Amino acid sequence: MMNEQSHGAEPAEVVDDRWASDTIADFLRQVGLPYIALNPGASFRGLHDSLVNHLGDSDPSMLMCLHEEHAVALAHGYAKVTEEPLAVALHSNVGLMHASMALFNAWADRVPMLVIGAAGPMDAAKRRPWIDWIHTTADQAALVRSFIKWDDQPLSLEATVESLARAWDITRTPPHAPTYVVLDSDVQEQRLTSSVSLPTVSTGKFRDLPIPSQDSLHRASEVLGGAEQPVVLMGRVGRGEKAWDDRVRLVEALGAKVITDLKVGAAFPSSHPAHVAGPGFFLGSEAQRVLSQSDAVLALDWVDLAGTLAQAPTKSARTIVSATQDTQLHNGWSKDHQARPDVAITLPTTPDIAVEQLLEVVHIRPNSTRQADDFVSLPQAYDDDTRLNLGGLARVLRSQTAKLDVCLVRLPLGWDGDDWDFNHPLDFLGYDGGGGIGSGPGMLVGAALALRGKDRLPIAVLGDGDYLMGAQALWTAARYDIPLLAVVANNRSYFNDEVHQERVAHARGRDASLRWIGQRIDDPAPDLAALARAMGLEGIGPVTELDALPSAVNQALELLLAGRPTVLDVVVEAGYSTAMTTGLVRSAPVE
Template structure:
């Protein structure tokens, strides 16, 4: 394909279009004006965001939601620093994203120029690649290389530095076509070894998560598990690979997980991990499944198995897509043998996901149970609702109770990064405007990027935020009480009227101070989102003493 844009900035934009990019998330800066100029009048939508951390989170969430790299654009120095939080999220979560960062002109390097920094020094340890465009003729090539690096193998973040002067120079070359990404494969011998191990197993378990999934792959793995009666545990904050209601589902591992799921994960005599690995959180800090003789078949497209712990019986170098194709129709003929094993895990998962009034602890006057609000919400959800989650104790309510029955339907951070819930909800709403998007937030977490409700309003993305307000950084308070009981320090918050905050952005706001108010607040909020097409926020005042469901 031949194209002769006016300048390298235009070549970058044309290359993004060639890669199927529909939108970029940006905070403008004078350092990359030529790229902004290239975006003018194109079909690529420029989503103007209020803070670089929000823009980069949106790009990361887009990568999780679609499997294609999300694109963020920020300026040098402070802008790049603000975006770093999402790079770390994408690095630990294995999410494809590309961050374009404006840089000082080449002649100004190493002179302590305004907002100058070294992108390799800053980002080299937390990205798959760092590119700096020093030749205008390589603009399109570097875009192609950046997208390939972000998507291939274990996905991750890539940074492209754009010197202010270089992107204004003429570009006369051809555009570089996208580079295809390998899915890997399952060899006949590997499939035979896996089949033989499962044929002898008494307690097999499938463990799923990670990236490189598609709706078709998730559906195929669900059919494989259900057809063979093998229970499935899902990685922490990856609860949408197998439907919540599937008889094979035994719940998720990680923080807030059920004891039964962890026990089955540890006790399984054959573990088939697809996309996910036995990393820190699901193994309870590298304590579960650490036996040297454990039988672990690890299906991962990552050649390094980064983060893996425990034994490796076989590493099958394949993405979930390739593995799903390999086991399509495979029937081991042992469903009845494993029925009791599977059913016990699923029943425990269902029990954990049930909100029982009799089990709710007494709550102080003027406060409500987060569980009561979520129950009213869940009863009214469509099948394909999307849940976005930040980080903190509030996430356990969403992880435990929110039904994720289609893929993708959960966006969350596995690196525990706060401020993610609202930006990720905006990204999901932009990509799938027909779906209801629910952001479950904590009071501390929400105010880290709650201003992105302005972005939601500007682009007509109605999201429903449920903010749990217990006036504290509850996760840290919990650890504090464990290590230094009775010595509360540095964890207490004084919060604003979150419902009024939502109304200030043109949204609908509700405040819930008792369980009796939950149903009405949910009904009115859903009406605002689905019928009036504006965002809504439910401010739930909760008891500090009830930190977990």
């Protein structure tokens, strides 16, 4: 990661500009953006020309996408690896409407992103007939203001570069979320008669962040250090290796047990004896048991803390310590803040800083016998039959990649968390935040872009519904030679909804065997590998038998190692892990 560096300590004058959009492009280069993802649009044609003819399509380089939603998803995936923002350009109000779902995902997943919108001239006298009128809105950002961090619609070049600088600062300041600046098309295309100074900016991650008060830290230390059965809930934490090691050190100092969550990226080594078996998208049975016995909980920006604690009630007193800045983003429109937790001590900082600070003050009680080695995870249980299900797919994929460093960019809802150990912060990147189906392919491309040229191989296990909604995002990987492997766990159904329909039918005493109607992606079954080949990727499959899977995976890995973006279609039985099924049962209607 880059350290925070200031650029433009003395305001830099741009002396050769002829067009306003050249200055905007210079700003994007100044902040060190390597790429800008976009689907072309006339509302930012001035900026587009400047990126090409003024900057030479370099620093930032354009990444052409086939849909605005995929451009945002790409930047989302990139940020999940690097923790730094990319730029995205969206065409007017129509492009923003296309991108809105992906923006909500990025908001709910708390990732940084500099999003640049555009509009037809705000001066009505300068609008072209018809098209400029329907592509101009009085308050464009109102479409998404409830799930972005900050926005502006400046009306001069000087105001535009200042707004971009502010948006850049705000998106990079935790808690992260996208920011949005609308460029007026007329401003972009103004010929300049004098130079315009660029604002002073910084790049990289902020080094100076809020820290908790010493009083709160010491109270948290006393609660956690004095607990008999402390538990750490590992939520949205950083990808850095030092922060990873710090979390391990803190857990071992406390003698705590650790619960992780497949909704977020890898946060703690799942092979560690303190790790509780059964991580998933819902709280598993072993995690419920451990959490219900806890007397102190440290939540590190845990997603849905109150909902999780409610799944594991305790008969004795339990003190909650929460390290998060998330309340700064909560608003009345989106309920992604979840239920309000009953927290005794709040550490209003990032989880990484909270852990770093706690390590300085935590003390283990004298004569304490609580050690992490006392906590042994349950053994992994696998089916030993010949069925090709998600468990079988996981076993084969893990076996064939055993000697490779893999980054699992995405896993499907039915995945069993015990099927794959995570022992590095880039072993797994988590879900998409907002549950927006169709995000997986674009996020895979963005993560693979961030990992390109590195030793870690980007692999995503996608559901077939997710793949089919977002498959055209993979064209960008073919266009820009971004190696990746998308393994489609193809159950030929929107199976999550089949399960919901079955629950409703049972609750109402109706025919649950009809749950598949309106859900199956079959008759005809789409040729997923052919779809990949049609866009310039490698396509393998469909694989329908377990004994044919190892050779297919090897073929796909050989292509990935050779630098080719590849899709492997694996037809699996429909089914969910125990934790996922339990979670769905809890949320189902009852008689």
